[in-house]
Amino acid sequence: MFRFGSTYVPLLDFTTSFPYDAYGDLISHADHVVHCRFPQLTYPPPHQKRLSTPTTTAKLYNGIAPLDPNHAGSIDFLGQINICNSLRAAEAQAIWSTAYPCGHLALSTLAEMQQRVAYTNGFSRRRYPSHGQKGGCISID
Numbered sequence: 058m059f060r061f062g063s064t065y066v067p068l069l070d071f072t073t074s075f076p077y078d079a080y081g082d083l084i085s086h087a088d089h090v091v092h093c094r095f096p097q098l099t100y101p102p103p104h105q106k107r108l109s110t111p112t113t114t115a116k117l118y119n120g121i122a123p124l125d126p127n128h129a130g131s132i133d134f135l136g137q138i139n140i141c142n143s144l145r146a147a148e149a150q151a152i153w154s155t156a157y158p159c160g161h162l163a164l165s166t167l168a169e170m171q172q173r174v175a176y177t178n179g180f181s182r183r184r185y186p187s188h189g190q191k192g193g194c195i196s197i198d
Contacts, residue, residue: 083171087179098183116178118170121154126167130158 092099118124120138133154140146156162164170 083175084179087172087175088183090176091179091183095180095183098180101183116174118174119153120177121150122157124167124170124174130160133157 115134115137116124117134117137121133121135122130123132123134133150135150135154136143136147138146138150153162165173
């Protein structure tokens with residue numbers, strides 16, 4: 058756990074906390090759910106790819122926190138969501154990231170959080186092809 062004044066923060070071990078083969082199954086299931094709910098997103102129109110190299114999507118719960126229960130609350134990534142009203146998002150993320158490490162949030166189970174992250178990333182990739190490649194992208198339609 059990070060303490061103020063400390064200069065050492067343990068590195069997150071993403072390989073043990075979130076196996077990629079299991080995540081592939083979650084992505085496949087999330088894609089199926091997105092296709093069923095939004096059939097018009099199955100075959101999106103041609104778009105400009107903004108990334109020159111392939112990258113993995115951010116696997117952040119609520120677009121903020123890594124899914125590693127051993128490091129819950131030790132690090133948050135604010136501002137990782139592409140959203141049109143960034144001031145409102147910054148305010149909500151600040152409140153959430155302050156309550157998260159203190160244990161003031163009723164969190165879902167790890168499996169439910171992983172499913173939610175997979176669905177959010179799958180929907181963003183389909184709905185916003187250029188911006189959603191990196192993860193959470195939310196706009197108001």
